[in-house]
Amino acid sequence: MSKHPTQTPPGPSLVPLRGAGKGPRPVNLQAVRAYGDTLDDGQMMLSFALPVPFSEEAKEAGRELCRKMGLLEPQVYHAHDLGEGFTYLTIYARNPHTVDFTKISVPKLDARRLDRHGVEALWAEHMTRKIRILGACTGDDAHTVGIDAILNVKGYHGEKGLEAYKCFEVKNLGAQVSNDVLLQEARAFAADAILVSQVVTQKDCHRSNLAALIDLAEAEGLRAGITYVCGGPRLSHAIALELGFDAGFGAGTTPTEVASFVVQAVVRERQP
């Protein structure tokens, strides 16, 4: 996108395939289309299986599905007989739809990105005791790789985990902790922040489980005064806010990102 100046003149109403003229045309940010190799070509790749036997009809069914999605000129690049009456398709098609990029709004973390030194300095400025952080994989989830990457000293991606910070006292409850046990522990530990990891997402169990935690916390009078953070490959800050959390982190999050948010949220919570 960098090679295109970002002005917002009236965009073309049709999808041009050739004849772009001299030099790159400017991107119309009010009408952005998918990009293959030419601005506004709308090229997209789709990959899916259909529960119909491999045949010419199966390919046409795939193309028809694309047309119903509003895609133009669907072309089956690859079709494979999966057997048992299933067909796999890779389809390229052109998408004429546009989005108004100037109107896009995404909730973002209300926190500066600090490094470990910055996190510890901010803490030292405002607090004399350690910030107590309680972590767990809740519900049936047995995958502790995410919470461990954030909390364990070893950390992730070359960054030490929160246990290594002198400003945090970390308790990691590990896998398969129920919401009520987590909150009991939070009360006993006088947690400042609760970090919940959810890796298993089948049938959206992570969403119901996370929402149930906040409901329970509210019922137990443990919502206010504690910073709630969730993380997992299928989570985002926007989803976290929707579920009643203070922040959410997705795949690839490093410990300092979480530490930055937690220290600022806890310090802010303690301001009069």
Place this chain on the structure above:
Amino acid sequence: MSVVCTAFPVAPGFDCPSLALDSAQVARGRALARKIAKEVQQFTEVRSTVAIERTVLRLFGVEGATDGEVPLCNVCVDQLQVAGRLTAGIAQPFCAAMLATGLQPTELALEVAAGRLDLASFAGPHAPDPAVLQLGRTLANGGLDRIAAQRQQRDAFQARLGCGVQPLRYVIVASGNIYEDVVQARVAARQGADIIAVIRSTGQSLLDYVPEGATTEGFGGTFATQDNFRLMRAALDEVGEELGRYIRLCNYASGLCMPEIACMGAFERLDMMLNDALYGILFRDINMQRTLCDQRVSRRLSALAGLVINTGEDNYLTTADAIEAAHTVVASTLINEALARAAGLETGQLGLGHAMEVNPLIENSLSYELAQAMLIRTLFPGAPLKFMPPTKHMTGNVMRGHVQDAMFNLVGVATGQGIQLLGMATEAMHTPHMHDRYWALESANLIFAGGRALGSELAIKAGGSIEKRAQATLTEALGLLEEIAAEGLMTALSRGHFADIKRSPDGGRGQDGVFERAENYWDPSEALLSERLIAAQQLHADGSAHDPYAGGAA
């Protein structure tokens, strides 16, 4: 040694490059592992668990659950435990009650469930009388015969359809619904899968009972039940017959019901079981006394059934660093081997696990992976090693993930791995879609065919980085084994030697189900099973383990 091909050819299906290792170190490592295993065996031989007692009832033929879905085996064992009479075992009171009532095993269990029969009232203070002894032996032999018959049937299938070519292509299904799983599995078989593993619903390892019936709801996987085993077995037999290949079925004999699930899997002709002596302790916080007792019985049954066990050392590297912790994998495979041998498992049944988890973005990551894969391969000649794909460094970048999996496939075929758990490009994002599995199998088919002879053509440079790395890892593993052998496995586990995880001997789930055997403890299946394993030359005549690798690496 038995010469019958039960599950795998004794030799790998192809050559792999040879790796020079210090044979004195290898022999020392094995001796230490045997010492560690012996101590564990002495500990477990004088104990039993609720899961082991339930397994005795399953061998007797008790099946089914109450209307409230409590398995009848649990009802009986729990009743006796609450009465404080379980330490002599379930077998004596159960058989005595059968003789007194004239009921069949499941009928008797139903009476117990209905509250009309108190097993404790049949618990004698002394050794069982002759009629009870005879009934117990007859019932136990009935269960063991069922298992032996399934092994014969597998042998017959494989004699007709072949054992497959290693590395065997292993894929998972995990829809949560056994009927969807069957569709996914049949499709995978048609794409080339040799092994279908049905991933269990998350949390099942912590259930102290095995659910009943065909199940259609699960999270991250499908419940392991005997009915689900049967449905999948039938589907794979059918599609395998059509394809002219024997499709193996894998599940999990792990968690709090380890021996029971091994037994049920053996009844339904499963071919492989995830079964690790340490995994549940480390990763599921199951009490170590419980798991060490349970693993012994589950492995003895697997030995009889001709089941291949898959150990879980690969998981160490998902929490610890793959380069720094490589030696813990080596140490643990040696311990798992020694414990498995003590249970009568043969070389062809040792699917010892290891993984490709070095950060793929570091320079020469492939050299590290080759060194590790060849080290494990060289330590266990002929064993169908289970090689696990990248998981920790899978990110949702499916294209890069597919390439990482392709490199893994190349290392697997070039180093002669036995069981290749095919990586999924969408790992870390969702349980596999039907076409994720197709991508994985297509990649494996291509690379295995193309790389089939690579291992026999390549030589590892003497004194080069791969050889040095492998030797250094072995030396480090030996150091760890010395420590563990000196302090005992339980202390070692409590000090966090594996996967950076510390567990205490009295902590974790399921300890209340462990008990020391009373003097009059009796489990008729134990001696009968030993007799059969000795007769099959899977154990020495005195019940001790065979040691085919004696004298160092072959």
